Amino acid sequence: MLNKFFKSKVGNVPLPVFFPDATRAVVKSIDTSDLEETNTPGILVNTFHLWQELGVDVLKKFGGIREFMNYHGAVISDSGGFQVMSVIKSKNIKGKITDEGAVFYPSKNKKKILTPEKSIEFQMNLKTDMVVVLDDFTDPASTYDDAKISVERTLSWAKRSKVEFEKICKEKKLGDDRPYLLGVVQGGKYQDLREYCTKELVSIGFDGLGYGGWPIDEGGNFDYDSAKSIADNTPSEYFLYGLGVGKPDEILGCAKLGFNIFDCVLPTRDARHGRLYIYNFDSIDEINLNIPNFYSFYTPTREKYYKDETPISTACDCLLCKKYSKAYLAHLFRIGDFTAGRLATIHNLRFYSLLMEKIRTTIDKT
Numbered sequence: 271m272l273n274k275f276f277k278s279k280v281g282n283v284p285l286p287v288f289f290p291d292a293t294r295a296v297v298k299s300i301d302t303s304d305l306e307e308t309n310t311p312g313i314l315v316n317t318f319h320l321w322q323e324l325g326v327d328v329l330k331k332f333g334g335i336r337e338f339m340n341y342h343g344a345v346i347s348d349s350g351g352f353q354v355m356s357v358i359k360s361k362n363i364k365g366k367i368t369d370e371g372a373v374f375y376p377s378k379n380k381k382k383i384l385t386p387e388k389s390i391e392f393q394m395n396l397k398t399d400m401v402v403v404l405d406d407f408t409d410p411a412s413t414y415d416d417a418k419i420s421v422e423r424t425l426s427w428a429k430r431s432k433v434e435f436e437k438i439c440k441e442k443k444l445g446d447d448r449p450y451l452l453g454v455v456q457g458g459k460y461q462d463l464r465e466y467c468t469k470e471l472v473s474i475g476f477d478g479l480g481y482g483g484w485p486i487d488e489g490g491n492f493d494y495d496s497a498k499s500i501a502d503n504t505p506s507e508y509f510l511y512g513l514g515v516g517k518p519d520e521i522l523g524c525a526k527l528g529f530n531i532f533d534c535v536l537p538t539r540d541a542r543h544g545r546l547y548i549y550n551f552d553s554i555d556e557i558n559l560n561i562p563n564f565y566s567f568y569t570p571t572r573e574k575y576y577k578d579e580t581p582i583s584t585a586c587d588c589l590l591c592k593k594y595s596k597a598y599l600a601h602l603f604r605i606g607d608f609t610a611g612r613l614a615t616i617h618n619l620r621f622y623s624l625l626m627e628k629i630r631t632t633i634d635k636t
């Protein structure tokens with residue numbers, strides 16, 4: 271598992287890997303040159319938003335999302351299911367989930383449906399390195415019977431997705447150039463359902479499985495039991511993807527269970543809100559993930575930093591930490607300039623790329 275690479279059209283990416291969210295084909299507040307400077311090997315783009323807002327004609331003209339963005343890293347896409355179901359469940363957009371797919375009404379007289387087939391077809395036009403099947407999100411508050419229904423629907427959609435995927439691969443004669451196909455495990459907190467869903471997905475056959483649903487239990491703690499159920503029942507050659515995971519310590523915990531792909535909005539969203547991740551060490555070489563509280567948060571706008579000439583962190587080699595002082599960043603946030611968000615995003619992404627580099631060596635040693 272540890273020696274495995276994620277194969278991308280632009281080269282092999284070492285595992286584990288973290289993909290920040292470039293939901294609408296941009297990592298908010300930075301461009302692809304900035305992104306490449308942070309040693310981030312790839313991004314996750316969102317099917318629901320790009321399907322709604324960009325459309326397929328532009329993608330066909332450019333030959334894929336990577337060319338459209340002029341980006342030279344790995345790109346994966348999600349199924350769009352999480353977004354469409356969140357907007358339906360939050361009642362921002364009218365809609366419902368049926369066996370056919372997710373039905374929604376973007377405006378009064380307009381009906382749209384995201385089916386498993388449409389999701390795969392759109393992702394194949396994005397030309398990402400990994401496509402994810404549409405799944406039926408198990409609500410964390412579900413009863414056992416409701417969770418079972420979401421698992422059965424997830425399995426039926428997974429079968430339909432695989433048929434569509436193979437059809438498109440054949441039509442386009444993709445052969446070994448086909449993207450990876452990822453199935454998603456649902457079942458909420460019910461471990462027998464998680465196990466059942468995992469085994470059934472393996473019998474359909476995928477390149478990897480994702481930890482679907484909401485990974486936080488009712489007590490607000492990360493649900494490692496479900497992560498373990500999935501990992502224990504998945505063949506070792508499969509990728510294991512913690513969808514939307516997560517905080518640095520959660521990524522470390524899941525990586526120890528065998529998970530090797532992660533994505534999350536946290537580092538970039540926190541950066542824009544003035545929440546920076548800092549290793550509690552003096553240099554990059556000293557970073558040790560086996561020490562509890564190996565990182566903390568830095569709030570740039572505290573008054574004590576207004577005249578501070580030192581860098582934000584000496585255990586970081588990003589543009590912000592190499593070139594600017596705490597005082598300058600405090601000023602940029604105080605005046606609300608976009609540059610503050612850009613520099614903080616660059617820093618947090620470098621924190622995450624360092625995290626993956628350190629996890630590789632930490633797990634190798636244990």
Ligand SMILES: [Zn+2]
Pocket residue numbers: 582583586587588589590591592616617618620
């Ligand atoms: Zn930095």
